Amino acid sequence: MKGIRALSASVGAVALAMTLVVFMVCPVPPGQATTLADAPVLGERFVQVVAHPDDDLLFMSPDLYGAVQAGRPTATIYLTAGEGMAGLDDRHDPHQYARERLDGLHAAYAYLAGSRDSWHSTMLTAGRMRVRMDSLDDRPEIRLIFAGLPDGGDPRADGGRDALIRIWSGGACVHPFALPGPCADRSEVAGMIRALLRRFHCTTLRTLDPYPPRARIGDHPDHVASARLADEAVGGLPITVMAYRGYPMASWSPNITFRMRAFKGEVFRRYRDHDYRVRYGWRYWAWLERMYRITT
Numbered sequence: 071m072k073g074i075r076a077l078s079a080s081v082g083a084v085a086l087a088m089t090l091v092v093f094m095v096c097p098v099p100p101g102q103a104t105t106l107a108d109a110p111v112l113g114e115r116f117v118q119v120v121a122h123p124d125d126d127l128l129f130m131s132p133d134l135y136g137a138v139q140a141g142r143p144t145a146t147i148y149l150t151a152g153e154g155m156a157g158l159d160d161r162h163d164p165h166q167y168a169r170e171r172l173d174g175l176h177a178a179y180a181y182l183a184g185s186r187d188s189w190h191s192t193m194l195t196a197g198r199m200r201v202r203m204d205s206l207d208d209r210p211e212i213r214l215i216f217a218g219l220p221d222g223g224d225p226r227a228d229g230g231r232d233a234l235i236r237i238w239s240g241g242a243c244v245h246p247f248a249l250p251g252p253c254a255d256r257s258e259v260a261g262m263i264r265a266l267l268r269r270f271h272c273t274t275l276r277t278l279d280p281y282p283p284r285a286r287i288g289d290h291p292d293h294v295a296s297a298r299l300a301d302e303a304v305g306g307l308p309i310t311v312m313a314y315r316g317y318p319m320a321s322w323s324p325n326i327t328f329r330m331r332a333f334k335g336e337v338f339r340r341y342r343d344h345d346y347r348v349r350y351g352w353r354y355w356a357w358l359e360r361m362y363r364i365t366t
Contacts, residue, residue, distance in 0.1 A: 114142055125293065143271075162346065174345050181337060201217050234292045260303045278294070
């Protein structure tokens with residue numbers, strides 16, 4: 071995806087000023103939100119590849135809403151468990167925290183789909199890696215897939231911090247944090263993603279930004295590594311790739327309509343209720359008011 075051209079295209083009509091009353095408006099019921107997000111083209115099958123639980127909700131929304139609500143097949147692959155510093159800078163068990171973040175994703179996607187928060191879990195072999203796939207009981211075409219690799223902020227990983235970026239660099243083989251299994255290197259992680267793209271007959275792949283701009287707010291190294299691994303996994307497959315800005319967009323103009331911001335906030339709130347480390351600082355407000363897309 072080298073040479074990607076940023077399109078600073080708005081997903082809303084007019085950029086509104088940041089405001090702290092976004093969650094004080096009446097939430098948009100899930101059944102009404104289909105008119106707010108673009109409906110997918112018949113036959114499209116979507117896969118998202120992200121670094122952490124919540125990246126899709128913060129940076130790829132509202133784009134991902136249309137597919138979920140229109141009943142199109144969609145799968146999101148979370149490369150890391152997102153445990154971060156849990157258990158090191160506090161007394162919270164990191165494995166429990168990883169499970170709580172997973173529960174938050176379940177709640178958010180079930181709300182978005184207008185379904186019960188009830189899921190079926192299966193272990194899959196994808197390439198040479200084992201991953202966990204959770205399918206929504208009422209809507210089994212909605213799938214969440216967990217590779218369980220260590221979060222970049224976790225010094226307990228093989229070799230210390232920045233496990234995912236070290237995997238991408240080609241020299242590291244890192245054991246999963248949240249799932250049992252042998253260590254995985256770059257070829258195995260990219261091979262796992264590629265196997266899942268084939269399994270789900272992906273037509274549209276969403277990733278984070280593989281080459282973020284130099285900005286006052288830099289992006290997370292895990293975001294960059296996840297996007298580059300996904301890019302490598304595509305390897306000539308007939309897939310449309312769409313990438314999304316991460317942290318740097320916080321300093322850019324809000325570009326989501328006021329009504330859609332309220333709905334994005336309601337979806338994220340379902341996740342936030344399970345993530346004790348989320349704090350509603352200005353960056354969370356900023357991310358909930360924005361979505362910047364890149365295309366190839």
